Amino acid sequence: MSVLFYVGAVLIVIGALCDLFGALGLLRFPNFYVRMHAATVGIIGGAAVPLFGVALLALGADFLHHRYAIAGASFITGVIVLLASPAGSHALAYAAHKAKLVQRPEIDHLAEVRGDD
């Protein structure tokens, strides 16, 4: 078991913590946009980071069969999550702002930039 194994394990623990904080934020934060921040902490920190952790852990585990396949699959999945999640939350926030479904937050930079409001 090499250093990679331990780094991977630490990343997985960080992921679990991020998931916990994301869930807490989702429950406690006041409005939609701030809650979206908590949700993305849960996705990037709680899904992408542990997936990279699994990749490192698999690379470091010498006793594991097919460890390169496991590492590769985890890495690709992590990259896809890393790309897709910001785009998805961006689309959600944009749609919510455009439809004016959410109670207006105090600071609205997008409306300022566009000059509507």
Place this chain on the structure above:
Amino acid sequence: MTYAVVSLGIFGDGTGIRPLGEFYLENSYFGDYSAKSPEVVTSILWDYRGVDTLFETAVFFLAIIGSLTVFRLTKEQEKEVKKAEKAPTELTPIVKDVTKVIVVMILAVSASIALHGHLTPGGGFQGGSALAVAPLLIIAAYSKYTLEENGLDKTRALILRSIGLLGIALTALVPLLTGGFIMQNQPIFPAELDGQLIGGSLIYYNFFEFLAVGAGFTAVFLLLAIPEEKFKKILGVKK
């Protein structure tokens, strides 16, 4: 209580594997008539229960044909449906650019799931389902019309689906020519090609199933993406 006794009786013989499971494990990779597939699930699905899987595929195709029938349109109505009424509202450049990258990645990953089906968990159906996510994402981020302008319309999807179905049928029937049984794998199909394990007929089944399932789902998604206003216009529904 009875259940506990029975299950203890089954699992109490020391190995933890039932005789049937042992038979499958030994014969899917080590046996004289095996396809040398280390992935036992694929081996069981196509080699031992091939007819069953073939019928499952048939059920899927009946479902697709059913939805195509429900949404059937005449030639003129097809043309009407393909014409974008107004410029469709599109998502932001961020979403569109990310979709471009992810669609390519999904194509690669789904092909890998399907074509490694005889070596690793996965297979044609799973790979095809993953493949169908790519056109779905394009429909969501761009529009149905973008997909059709770039050459993937319902007819093309149906042709691809038919090629897949034909491939599965041919792979199942080829052993008959050499006096074998339907869907027989060894020794009609080679287990190795150029020193690479291809699992006999498994890779052909997986590839054609991949094509058929992916294209079938795409055809249904294209149908479901037709805007409601179009249907109301075609059917003459008054507001």
